[in-house]
């Protein structure tokens with residue numbers, strides 16, 4: 236058995252929030268991890284913690300940067316390929332979020348690039364590193380389905396990611412491509428979305444992790460899932 240014979244996952248945006256919560260869970264279960272984020276200090280803190288539990292490769296960088304994506308591809312190759320890619324890194328856009336008529340278009344382009352184009356770019360870059368039966372989890376949002384006023388930039392980017400995921404699944408029936416709404420979570424992004432609100436009543440991201448684990452390890456068909464409903468269903 237090689238040094239890296241455990242299951243391997245690449246999680247983008249794993250320095251905090253849902254990405255870090257998922258990385259912690261998978262590290263505890265012995266998965267080999269490849270993780271990234273732009274902020275190198277927070278990523279290094281995450282790496283040091285996760286490295287107590289498993290083999291972890293942390294590469295600071297921006298998913299929008301092609302050279303960074305290539306570095307992730309090389310890391311995936313070096314660990315012997317991927318059992319899963321979790322496209323989790325995402326940005327909200329301006330906080331507070333402007334209505335569409337006032338939305339700065341340069342920022343909208345950045346939101347689309349980060350939330351839609353780069354997840355696809357990563358799938359393209361990592362395609363040859365995906366092992367048979369590998370799963371792609373694209374983290375979306377209820378804002379990608381419901382037309383909440385004020386959520387036009389982020390929401391429409393997540394709607395695009397939803398549809399892109401569905402088509403990717405239809406084009407590649409041998410692969411599992413999941414689009415997953417994690418639900419509201421008490422994270423930095425959620426605080427940015429509700430800048431003047433006390434968000435302490437929102438569930439922690441850890442509560443969305445069991446549903447993601449079900450998708451990573453179960454045998455569910457490619458389609459849209461709500462992470463927390465998945466585990467409620469298996470309890471009931």
Ligand SMILES: NC(=O)c1ccc[n+]([C@@H]2O[C@H](COP(=O)([O-])OP(=O)(O)OC[C@H]3O[C@@H](n4cnc5c(N)ncnc54)[C@H](OP(=O)(O)O)[C@@H]3O)[C@@H](O)[C@H]2O)c1
Pocket residue numbers: 247248249250251252253254271272273274275277296297298299322323324325326349374375376377416417418419420421422423424425440
């Ligand atoms: N929180 C919610 O209520 C909620 C609800 C529905 C869906 N979601 C979705 O759940 C996922 C996780 O959200 P979260 O709330 O955990 O967000 P978060 O706390 O803001 O964490 C986002 C992570 O992604 C990284 N990141 C952002 N842009 C990046 C880039 N261009 N390149 C590389 N890494 C990048 C961040 O680190 P750096 O900033 O250092 O790069 C951080 O590690 C996202 O896809 C989000 O859209 C969240």
